[in-house]
Amino acid sequence: MTTEARKPPPQIALKIRRILGGKAGWNGVAVQFAFAAILGWIGYEIVSNARANLENQHIAAGFGFLRNNAGFDVNQTLISYTGSDTFLRVFVVGLLNTLIVSVVGIFFATVIGFIVALCRLSPNWLLSRVGEIYVEVIRNLPLLFQILFWYLAVLAALPNPRQSISVFGIAFISNRGLVVPSPIGQSGLAPFLAVLAFGIVASLALHFYARRALFQRGQVIRIWPSVLALLFALPLATMLVFGLPFTFELPQLRGFNFAGGSRIIPEFVALAVALSTYTAAFIAEIVRAGILSVHKGQMEAGSSLGLSRGATLRLIVVPQAMRVIVPPLTNQYLNLTKNSSLAVAIGYPDLVSVFAGTSLSQTGQAIEIIAMTMGVYLLISLLTSAIMSVYGWRVSRSLGA
């Protein structure tokens, strides 16, 4: 007796009826379609009415402005941008700035959050008190206040560029930000990157092969010598053959500021620090709740197997806790992304600042720009939720739940 035999044949029509119509059957489906049509009609009326009104009042409408020249500059651009680029490019520049600060913020918030949670759970009295104070202080102060604090504290503490703090003469810290040497690609760059990419892929393949061998045949394969060779020896050999992949351009004080090198602006640092420390306080509580939700017996079982506390946490407790942690953690990631729009207070050029702020007032097209900005935040949030859902599903699946 096979399992296929017991499955009913697929009935698409039936399925549609059940999904759309519920208990009402085909009548229900008709009602749903009528409802959708009415909604669509209302939406169309509203949009065309608004368009007509705008036209009557000679307020420019439509998305044609995106092709116009922006005419202003932005102080942190991940892609090349000058004042003579279009508003569409401003949009992309702002979006990338929002994304980079969100990604950096999420990374550090997660790391700090896990560390603080483990501190709070630690049997060490001092560590757990420190964790507790961190959480209580940070999460009870308004975020905007913290952003301004970090910004003004960072600015106040640092000297001007002419008296900047030098780190071994190659990097400089001043109130204009951190300047570091920037790599400049040479002829050896392409083969070097190719070999490095090959090394990473091959190492990953080896890792999976070794894991499979361990789980399926109980065979232990030592892969680290080969990985070392792939990741370091091979690229080094390439460098010897093709020459240096890149040289470094050192920053130099010229006029008011440093010329050359790459710079991390203080606005970015202040925003990223504030967002990650603030969100970390919430993440710490979520992680603590997750770990406490795992039965004490699991910890004891780990100890009785002779595992250290760290190993028990890593191998037994945290994987089970992740099921509880992931959904609220997603919320915090979304909050952090949306909170990054507070950047406008300290002049960090994020999407809200350069697009929904500057571009809006240069063009006056509030409806289009606000709609685009809202759309972007929604899209980022939905994508983050989707990724976290997939991760949550994998975590649950691996536990066989």
Added chain:
Amino acid sequence: MKRVTLALTLALAAGLTAQAAEAQTLKTVKDRGMLSCGVSQGLPGFSSPDDKGNWTGIDVDVCRAIAGAIFNDPTKVKFVPLSAKDRFTALQSGEIDVLSRNTTWTISRDTSLGANFTGVTYYDGQGFMVKKSLKVNSALELNSASVCVQTGTTTEQNLADYFKANNMKYEVIAFATNDETVKAYEAGRCDVFTTDQSGLYANRLKLANPNDHMVLPEIISKEPLGPMVRHGDDQWFDIVKWTLFAMLTAEELGVTSKNVDEKAKLENPELKRVLGSDGNFGEQLGLTKDWVVRIVKTVGNYGEVFDRNVGAGSPLAINRGVNNLWNKGGLQYAPPIR
């Protein structure tokens, strides 16, 4: 996504529909018993609240003059502080009746915002302020400098143009409000603070040690600042436009807040026309015959307003310069009231 967007469109469309129906701004203002006037969030000399919450400044006086002409009561104004980037949306959506907020008259703003400039209350130009300790004497020495600027202004675009035209590099740090910009400049985040020159003098007063800072001589742009009203209500446009002209005409004729009653009694044909004992220009505007008298009694003539807020009688002590009357070597010129 659809729901949020729809909600937004609905709100906006509803707002816009209601507003299109009531093109009678004067009637709306009278019914409300209050003029709603968009001003800055605090720019000394133009519009700023004192410690008791009373607003003062040239831009504020323009609104008080309009209220004076309508209600004969300068207190019937509600001042709505707006950031540079919110100002046009507030006017378009009908939240304010007139925008009097040191706004530069440009062709794109005049043609694409559904609003009109009614005149020029102050001829300004963009300048730069630096710390004296930098030992800079000209804006052309600012290569590689960091510049603090308020976002959403013509200033930001002029800045880009100026540095590009002179082949200089710079870093721009743009803040949403004037105060944040000044604070960052003072904290040393940037070498240069740029805005309209009148604003530089005004903001210098806010700094801890005003004498450590200097305004560079270069004026890099034309910034004619004036009030704006919505499209589609010509009567209201005329009222706001002629309120400013009335203040200028009063100065030209030597009519001040102190002597306006005496001047009204004189048998001078021009004074009689302007001050309402001859002709009915005020009524043609939708106001009263004595509209100019009301305006001058409320805020004084243009010269008095200038002196009190930004000129010799104020801490800013800005020279009249191009803002003098046309017959005294300036640009301020009102069409005749006849």
